[in-house]
Amino acid sequence: MQIRFLISVLALLGASVTFAAGDPEAGKAQAIVCAACHGQDGASGIDPTYPNLAGQNERYLFRQLQLIQLGARTIVLMTGQLIGKSEQDLEDLAAYYASLPGKLGQTEGDAKSVATSESIYRGGIQKKGVAACTSCHSPTGSGNALAGFPRLSGQSTSYTIAQLTAYREGLRVTDEQYGGMMRDVASGLTDTEIRALADYLRGLH
Numbered sequence: 001m002q003i004r005f006l007i008s009v010l011a012l013l014g015a016s017v018t019f020a021a022g023d024p025e026a027g028k029a030q031a032i033v034c035a036a037c038h039g040q041d042g043a044s045g046i047d048p049t050y051p052n053l054a055g056q057n058e059r060y061l062f063r064q065l066q067l068i069q070l071g072a073r074t075i076v077l078m079t080g081q082l083i084g085k086s087e088q089d090l091e092d093l094a095a096y097y098a099s100l101p102g103k104l105g106q107t108e109g110d111a112k113s114v115a116t117s118e119s120i121y122r123g124g125i126q127k128k129g130v131a132a133c134t135s136c137h138s139p140t141g142s143g144n145a146l147a148g149f150p151r152l153s154g155q156s157t158s159y160t161i162a163q164l165t166a167y168r169e170g171l172r173v174t175d176e177q178y179g180g181m182m183r184d185v186a187s188g189l190t191d192t193e194i195r196a197l198a199d200y201l202r203g204l205h
Ligand code: HEC
Pocket: 030, 031, 033, 034, 035, 036, 037, 038, 049, 050, 051, 052, 053, 061, 064, 065, 075, 077, 078, 081, 082, 093, 150, 162
C-alpha cells in the first residue's frame, strides 16, 4: 500500500520535472501565514526546532512543499497550510524563501567534536559506507541549487538532529531518488556523530 502510494508520488513529481521559476512577490503575499511559525525573515522560527527557510534553494523548497502537500513527508503542523495550493503557488513560495538572505549560526562543540564532524563532512566514514557530505552539500554547506540538494549551513541544530535521525530510522520517507540518498548516508551515523554534525553545520560557511 505504502509502496503504491510512493510510486504515485513519484509519478506526480515526474510530471512536474519541467521546473518553472516562481515569482517571489507572489510568494511573499502567501507567506504571511507561514511567518507565524517560520518567522518574518524566514530564519527565526517561533520554536528552535523549526527549520530556517531563508536562503534555502528554490528547487529543494519546491520539492519539499510538494512532498508535504502530498503527505509523503508527514509534518502534522504543516498539513493544513498547503491545502488548495496550486503548483504555481508552491513555486512562488519556494522562490520567495530562496530570495531571502540566509542566516548563519555559530559552530558549537569542543575541538574533538568539531574535528570529528569536519572529517565526516569532508571525507565520510569509509568503514561504515557513509559518503562525504561535501560532495552533495558543497564544501561550504551551501548545498547545490541546480541539483536541489539543500543548504545545511545556519540550520537550527535541533532540526538537523531530528532530520538525520528520521532518515536513519526510515521516518523521513520522501522518495527513492532523493530521500534514498540521505537514508543511505544516515544509516551509518551514531547519535553522537549526528549531534556533532548538527553543531558543526550551524556555523559552516
Ligand atoms: C504551525 C506552524 C507552521 C506553519 C504555519 C508553517 N510551517 Fe512549515 N514547518 C513547520 C515545522 C514544525 C516544520 C519541520 C517539521 C519537521 O520535519 O521536523 C516545517 C517545515 C517546513 C519546510 C521543510 C524545510 C526543510 O528544510 O526541509 C518547508 C519548506 C516549510 N515548512 C514551508 C512552509 C510554508 C511555505 C508555510 C506557509 C504556507 C509554512 N511552512 C507554514 C511548521 C510550520
